[in-house]
Amino acid sequence: MRRLNKRGMDDKLMFIMWEFIVIVMVFVVLTMSVRGIANDTTYWKRYHSADLALMTDLIIANQGDFTINYDMKSLRQNFVVKAMRIDPLKFLIFMKIDSFFVYDTSIEKDRFPESFIFAKDKDVIVSPSNTSSDYVILYKKEGNVGMGSNSLSESISCPSADTKGDLSLKSFSALALSDDIKSYSSFINSRLLIVGKGNANEALFTLKTSTTATTTIYYDWSQNHISNKKMACLIQRQLLQKFPDMNIVSKPYDNSLEIEPFVSQRNNYMYWILIDVNTTAITNSNISDSIASAIEEYYG
Amino acid sequence: MDRFMNNIKIKKNRRGQAQYFLESAFRIGFLMIALLAFFLLTNFYVVNRINTNRLQSEVTADRIMYSDAIMYEENSRIYMGIVDVKKFNDDTLSKKVDYQTQKHATARLDLRDNIDGDIKYTAYLNKAQYENLYVLAKANANGKGSATIYTKDYPITYKNGTSYRYGTIIMTIIIPNS
Numbered sequence: 001m002r003r004l005n006k007r008g009m010d011d012k013l014m015f016i017m018w019e020f021i022v023i024v025m026v027f028v029v030l031t032m033s034v035r036g037i038a039n040d041t042t043y044w045k046r047y048h049s050a051d052l053a054l055m056t057d058l059i060i061a062n063q064g065d066f067t068i069n070y071d072m073k074s075l076r077q078n079f080v081v082k083a084m085r086i087d088p089l090k091f092l093i094f095m096k097i098d099s100f101f102v103y104d105t106s107i108e109k110d111r112f113p114e115s116f117i118f119a120k121d122k123d124v125i126v127s128p129s130n131t132s133s134d135y136v137i138l139y140k141k142e143g144n145v146g147m148g149s150n151s152l153s154e155s156i157s158c159p160s161a162d163t164k165g166d167l168s169l170k171s172f173s174a175l176a177l178s179d180d181i182k183s184y185s186s187f188i189n190s191r192l193l194i195v196g197k198g199n200a201n202e203a204l205f206t207l208k209t210s211t212t213a214t215t216t217i218y219y220d221w222s223q224n225h226i227s228n229k230k231m232a233c234l235i236q237r238q239l240l241q242k243f244p245d246m247n248i249v250s251k252p253y254d255n256s257l258e259i260e261p262f263v264s265q266r267n268n269y270m271y272w273i274l275i276d277v278n279t280t281a282i283t284n285s286n287i288s289d290s291i292a293s294a295i296e297e298y299y300g
Numbered sequence: 301m302d303r304f305m306n307n308i309k310i311k312k313n314r315r316g317q318a319q320y321f322l323e324s325a326f327r328i329g330f331l332m333i334a335l336l337a338f339f340l341l342t343n344f345y346v347v348n349r350i351n352t353n354r355l356q357s358e359v360t361a362d363r364i365m366y367s368d369a370i371m372y373e374e375n376s377r378i379y380m381g382i383v384d385v386k387k388f389n390d391d392t393l394s395k396k397v398d399y400q401t402q403k404h405a406t407a408r409l410d411l412r413d414n415i416d417g418d419i420k421y422t423a424y425l426n427k428a429q430y431e432n433l434y435v436l437a438k439a440n441a442n443g444k445g446s447a448t449i450y451t452k453d454y455p456i457t458y459k460n461g462t463s464y465r466y467g468t469i470i471m472t473i474i475i476p477n478s
Contacts, residue, residue, distance in 0.1 A: 019324060019327065022331065029335075033338075033342070040348070043348050046348070046349075050350060057363055058359065061363045061366065061367035098399075117400065117401055119397045119398055119399045119405070120398040121397070122396070123395075123396075
């Protein structure tokens, strides 16, 4: 009888071991299945391609300049994500002339990228581009639609007021509010003589030396405020292209600098801009080039 | 005697084996059912499809109504809500809402006068595709290859020459099922 019991125990042990193997197999299959589901990026590819395309649809229909900072889906890192070895999402986005293609770069040859079509406007030009950044910037600027991944400060969107004009009829002046910045105003005046060759007093650029590291461009908010804001914004954008890391802001004038001859001179001009310049970083040629380029963009 | 004992041994072993086999079969069967339920539930709840049909219809409608496609324009300024009947035609719509492929959103716009209730003007976005999909959608054909119809009404003023009249744009948008 003892021999019989031993045989029974052997058989039972075999069953238990077999069951144990099955449990291990089930655990592995379940883990792989969950990881596969978590790593499946089909949904996000579809989501981003449709979302970006529908947004581009609205950007194209919009009349003015437009910038959208679009944050891509990111994966939160936590214990489960690390334990399951779930890959972070990485997408390569192609903006074509009529559609968005979203590829999953973690798949070596993602043969079936998700795409979504947007409606074009025959008067609007779409510039094809691609990016693999964590966020994309969709923009419309003067009838051109594009996509990029520049830093946010470089993608300032200025008011889209119609300010086209004939520069040959207009004149521009620069005025220094203190002696230490007179070299700047004379440099700018000589540059502005080339830009505007007319007699009509159009814009006055008043300069002051900043006591801080910030360069502030003040614009008149009391009249023609959108046009003034556009001019200040264009100068700011030009300066930021030269000094991307510098703190350059534009804001409405707050009556804090009521200094002669600024007060007496400003009413002689259609527009005026007051620039509080950080002269330690920005030279007279930098600022004159920026103002001249901004004027050409403003009236062009 | 030995032969007798061997017979008993085999019988005993078979009984033990059968008992454990039945127990294991039940456990394995239950495990299989649990696994099947897991895969069915995950496949059921994991969403991989996005239905953007309604959103596409809204974007198309907004694209037409809140742009310079059919609205009155003067000195680079667009007057939203005032429809210029000179622009209310298929050519302007296809120029302003230009889908490079035929298989996308289509729309029919009827401009109804609010005083006499007559449809004064009709314009199509992608007319050929509209007529194909309209038949399928009205026949209640579901799934890929068919389409879904959305209808929207917009109260507007329409400008015909120098006269302004109250009207309604009845927009029928058809989005192909994806």
